[in-house]
Amino acid sequence: MPKLDSGAELEKLRQNILSGRDPGKPCIAICAGTGCLALGCGNVIATFKDEVKKQKLEDKVDIRETGCPGFCENGTVVAIYPDGILYVKVKPEDVAEVIAETIIKKKVVERLLWVDPSTKKKVIHEKDVPFYKYQKRILIGNNSKLDPKSIGDYIALGGYSALAKALFHMTPEQVLDEVKKSGLRGRGGGGFPTWRKWESVRNVSVDPKYVIVNCDEGDPGAFMNRALMEGNPHSVLEGLAIGAYAMGSHDGFIYVRAEYPLAVENVGIAIRQAEEYGLLGENILGSGFNCKVEVHRGAGAFVSGESSALMTAIEGRVGEPRPKYVHTSEKGVWDKPSCLNNVETWANIPLIINNGAGWFSSIGTEGSKGTKIFALVGKVHNTGLVEVPMGITLRDIIYKIGGGVLGNKKFKAVQTGGPSGGCIPEQFLDSPIDYDELTKLGSMMGSGGMIVMDEDNCMVDTARYFLDFLADESCGKCTPCREGIRQMLEILDDICKGKGREGDIKLLEELAETVKDTSLCALGATAPNPVLTTLRYFREEYEAHIEQKKCPALACKELISYYIDPSKCKACMICLRSCPMGAIDGGKGKIHVIDQSKCSKCNTCFEVCPPRFGAVIKVSGEPVPPPPSEEDRIIDRVK
């Protein structure tokens, strides 16, 4: 492939690709993202390919391995275009039927359709599924329309036209101005205005300058960066090149965490292809502008996602933060001006350049523009990735898109912002989501994790979980973070084990404030958020743990006991056989009893007891009732 030499050549190539494609030709788009891979989509893809070959349909149908469309709960997800028929939970054995019915006879395979749990109705088209219907998928929507390993697919969708527009029709100042007018704020968590970062790097007259993509998505419970990087790497690269042009940089880095092997692979392929086409590297599109991009893999450290830490990691050193009295925009990688933005921030740039700042800022709220991708996970029906306009309410995300809380459980809280965020209770579900609103509630946008918790989740345990994570990930460079988090964790550990003391809450609050105010980087400064928000909204749970040694959610192992309700036990032996400790006594026709001294509280009996019996009972803060006498344990089955 000879390098493209002008914007016109790129446009010609696009027309060529499009004219070689028949828009009416059926295309089977199969998700090949990490989520579906975990559910075995590899076999589904292979079977589709075999079947198409066997039926000699190669000329009549395309197969596309796409990035993650977000509907992970229902993987493997298969969409058939141009109609947009959606099949969920597809297995290799379903493939022959899909080909025979849908591709050949143009009929829908009913049993593979998604069923709306509230109406029990089957939904045929992707666009009618509520999970998709209420989203605004300007970024992630393209994931199912392209094969991330094919630059042709991206170009066909208008890819790199924003870069061409910037290079040939805009000055770097105009690009910067467009980003400024768009109101785009950093998608990595803090929400710092993107243009301001760009402007400070642009204003430093030092060469070289570096532009960096932060894909060190270490927040547990968040995977939108993974999906974009795996599913549409060219959109990130295009944004990066435009940013480099605006800031006068010629060198880019992509920092991807090593836990995302597929993202590393796909972005590597994308860079090679873009260089081959003359869309990255030397003399891009014949404009004279150079931009070389290199991938760096992270090596597993949450703190390395912090900007100054990430930059030291790129230099091959231990990724620890440093005080930022000199900003990274002046001295970053190798002490050169560096601009670090999140994957999602970069991916927004081509859209802003192509569609204009006015279009972008028409989406969202006063202070937060555009869309945001959230990873909606936890106890909710439709888990997966959702892209919504800023300003949508939490309730709409959880109930309209997410389909509500799993089972018949009661909603308790939604945790946003990862370990730096907080738990938001039910009374704030109607708050609009934007940067400032979430901060007001004591949480934050973070990179976009959204974990739904129900009545079975203990809020003290949740705070403990995050502190445990942060204590482990704290790099130890500054004392407040290293020692403060550890002390808070010890107190929370004690509370969860029933060893909480009077005054613990006050001490926690004091420690939290100190850690927040005095830590070196954002890891420490935001670490107390999970404790502070749970104390703010769920203080009574802390008090129950400390004063009554009771876990109201029946989750803290040390504070609960299990017993079998003799009036419900049918002596079916299921729990008895599954108990790993041999702690259940009983027999056929003999009501089972748990030996409290042997019970390890592993919850197995509770899980296996058939729901129609529901004989295993959990209690907390009260003793278990004494077991029935030996005679009463014999079940008279005739009765």
Place this chain on the structure above:
Amino acid sequence: MAAAELDKIDEIIDRYAGKEGMLIQLLLDIQNELKWISQEAMERISKRNNIPIGHIYRVVSFYKAMSLNPKGKHIVSVCLGTACHVRGGLGIMDKAKEFLDMKTEGTTPDRKFTLERVNCLGCCALGPVVVVDGEYHGKMTPSKMEETLKRYD
């Protein structure tokens, strides 16, 4: 150390020759291919790239993806990210420990298994998730965990 391993290390060092700041990338490659980073490997890098060995040791001991001990034949990563945690990831971990007869994470004495926790693999929708030798297993239950581990020898 076997000559073949030393050759491999040299080959990896050559991959990044002449480029600055590649220590982490280089170490990751050694970790991927030899499954651990031995003292000999660190000494070799130190000598050839003129980096103080203390500096290399600091990097290796800082990052989770690098291991100072040889890892087992099969690597079992149990995800304890938030989404997996709220869906019972700890129970999966307990089951794996019980099955492998281990009190803590680490490598079994026969070096057949290495058990480790990871903080989010980014497939939260399928939680709890376990990865064995790079193969993802979603929607785990304690009993499925046992069945899965039995398949590896």
